[in-house]
Amino acid sequence: MQAFAALLDSLIYTRSRNAKLRLIADYLRATPDPDRGWAMAALTGDLDLPAVKPALIRALIEARIDPVLFRMSRDYVGDTAETVSLLWPEPDRPVENAPLSVADVVDRLMHLSRSDAPAALAGMLDRLNAEERFALLKMATGSLRIGVSARLAKTALADAFGLDVDAVEEVWHGLVPPYAALFAWAEGTGAQPTPADVPVFRPFMLAHPLEDLRVDLKDYAAEWKWDGIRVQIVHVAGATRLYSRTGDDVTGSFPDVAAAFTGIGAVDGELLVKGEHQGGTLEDGGGAASFNALQQRLGRKTVSGKMLEEYPAFVRLYDILFDGNEDLRPLPWTERRRRLEAFAAPLDPDRFDLSQVIEAADFTALEAMRATARDAAIEGMMLKRRDSPYVTGRRTGLWYKWKRDPLTADCVMMYAQRGSGRRSSYYSDYTFGCWTEEGELLPVGKAYSGITDEELRELDRFVRGHTVHRFGPVREVEKTLVLEIAFDSIHESKRHKSGIAMRFPRIARIRLDKPAAEADRIEALRRMVT
Incomplete structure (x- = not known):
């Protein structure tokens, strides 16, 4: 686990695509089977460990530390795996300290029942340091969020062994983790896997x-x-x-x-x-x-x-x-x-x-x-x-x-929530609404994209300075800031109180020049429904 944990830690703090490729390639060349195969499964989203759910992880940590402390810390950090890995207490008595491999972890968790999972997962967390706990929890929940797409991970594998990435993609979905045949081909000790007689995926x-x-x-x-x-x-x-x-x-x-x-x-x-x-x-x-x-x-x-x-x-x-x-x-x-x-x-x-x-x-x-x-x-x-x-x-x-050109509407910010990853310290996810004819503000969408880093900081300052209520990681703000929202289309929706939902909403600009009372009405958006 130590090498995989170090890889994840490096990837999180590396923005360069080429640097990420080198990190993954170096890991794959240096790591033996089946650890590197399970690592690839985790990086590409092909690893499924159904016995471990976020609710189980929350229950484990809240049984060991003050639940209020955990929730406040989770609210600040913005990531459950990182919060738990840092807060997990040292065990009361010495535990087995032999190193755990990625394969050890996967093999144990893959064959657990949900009733056995809590004790097994807690035992593993007791044996690991904070960096390794973070890697274990990310891998177990299948939510890495480290800025690595499946395509980039496969490209790194191809680069590591001098393969054509399209040839890797060609056979990928005909194989299963930990991809022993794939690595045998990559190292020249086995034949190239073939998609014959298997309905495999080809890259678009x-x-x-x-x-x-x-x-x-x-x-x-x-x-x-x-x-x-x-x-x-x-x-x-x-x-x-x-x-x-x-x-x-x-x-x-x-x-x-x-x-x-x-x-x-x-x-x-x-x-x-x-x-x-x-x-x-x-x-x-x-x-x-x-x-x-x-x-x-x-x-x-x-x-x-x-x-x-x-x-x-x-x-x-x-x-x-x-x-x-x-x-x-x-x-x-x-x-x-x-x-x-x-x-x-x-x-x-x-x-x-x-x-x-x-x-x-x-x-x-x-x-x-x-x-x-x-x-x-x-x-x-x-x-x-x-x-x-x-x-x-x-x-x-x-x-x-x-x-086609997007539609736009002027909406009022209603709620804000902390983001994930490098945005976890900012309120970066915004729920916004429009007015009914009776003067009620109803939510019509949520967006987090379209803004620059400077605009993100500006909106974060607004949220912190104009909060009226707090609901865990969500803050309700004063209904005074107008955002121009661009969206591809708008549709009827029974799930939203406003009765409508936007398709691909994003923030086009911050309308400091416009009073909130002059934002758009729900009826104006209804006329855009297709």
């Missing part, structure tokens, strides 16, 4: 923001950018899997889509929920409800028959990666599009349709079409170079995303 092709660039439609094709979640559907050897953009397996949440996919190969598309009242029908390229409808099914391990009926899912297909065993990714977009049309033709039309290519005379005409697009399920447009192969990640000049 991504797009750059268009910003101020204008393109020639002779070179680029335009499609609508739909507001669902990007998925890859893979069917191999009788098995079908749906993967999100981050490579998470979401098949269990959408069994209806998986069951309907009969083509052998791999396709790329947007997962949506049907809504015939929105944007026409599937046949004319519409038929999608807002993201709010899709959210009803996201993250569910089991889906009831009622939910399948009320929120029927379908996929709008964008691209094709494999047709049978044939890899189509090196082909130009125009050829892949032709192959996709043929591949999609026999699929169930209630579950799959094609993203339509937008016909426009020139870029100016396309701009006009984008400006008037306010369908609930449309985020903007995609521009794809007609001769582009399907390549991993973002490659300049190939694909562009051209999101």
Whole structure:
């Protein structure tokens, strides 16, 4: 645990991407199996230790120190694992001090029942120092938050052993921790794992923001950018899997889509929920409800028959990666599009349709079409170079995303909460509201992004100087500060007292010039509902 703890500690205080890559690569080269494999599982979010939950950790620490002291410390620090690791008391009597390895910890916690977990976890914490306790708790809860994405961790592994990161991604989801076969290949002692006969994930092709660039439609094709979640559907050897953009397996949440996919190969598309009242029908390229409808099914391990009926899912297909065993990714977009049309033709039309290519005379005409697009399920447009192969990640000049201009509203700050990580010392998460016709302020959203570090400090000072009530880590503030909030769309919501919810809210600017009484009304936001 000592080496893994030192790695996490270094990563937390390192902002440079290249420095993070070097730290992880050095650790992987120096650490034996299976410790490094379990460490990779933790870094990539693939480690599941269901017996350990945050509530268990809180119960353990509150049984050993004053609960009020813990809660006050947690409020200040902003992270449970860090707080517990620092406050955990020394045991009353000597305990076994033989070092614990990452594999020891994982093996013990993975096979525990929930009833046995408290004593086992407490025994481990008694044997470790503060740095190691922090690493153990972060690993056990699956919430590292150390500024390392799964992609960066895999890139570091590839760098450490001279591998191609795309080749690592290609086989990653066909392997299980602690990845003995992967490390054997990396060190030259074993064969390269193969995705044959396994429905593995392939990395997505991504797009750059268009910003101020204008393109020639002779070179680029335009499609609508739909507001669902990007998925890859893979069917191999009788098995079908749906993967999100981050490579998470979401098949269990959408069994209806998986069951309907009969083509052998791999396709790329947007997962949506049907809504015939929105944007026409599937046949004319519409038929999608807002993201709010899709959210009803996201993250569910089991889906009831009622939910399948009320929120029927379908996929709008964008691209094709494999047709049978044939890899189509090196082909130009125009050829892949032709192959996709043929591949999609026999699929169930209630579950799959094609993203339509937008016909426009020139870029100016396309701009006009984008400006008037306010369908609930449309985020903007995609521009794809007609001769582009399907390549991993973002490659300049190939694909562009051209999101529609955001909506804005002037809202009043109501509550503030401490952030996480490097923001844990600041009140950085803000709940804001708008006025009813009767003069009541109701919450309409929460945001923490869009501000600079200086603006963060300014808002933190406001919160500390204008607090009227405290609720644990949350402070209620005087209703005097107006924030201009930008958001992509707004939808009806039964979960919010205001009856509406914003999609992707972020702070556009602090309106010190505007009195709170002149902030927007709920009814004005209702008129924006799509």
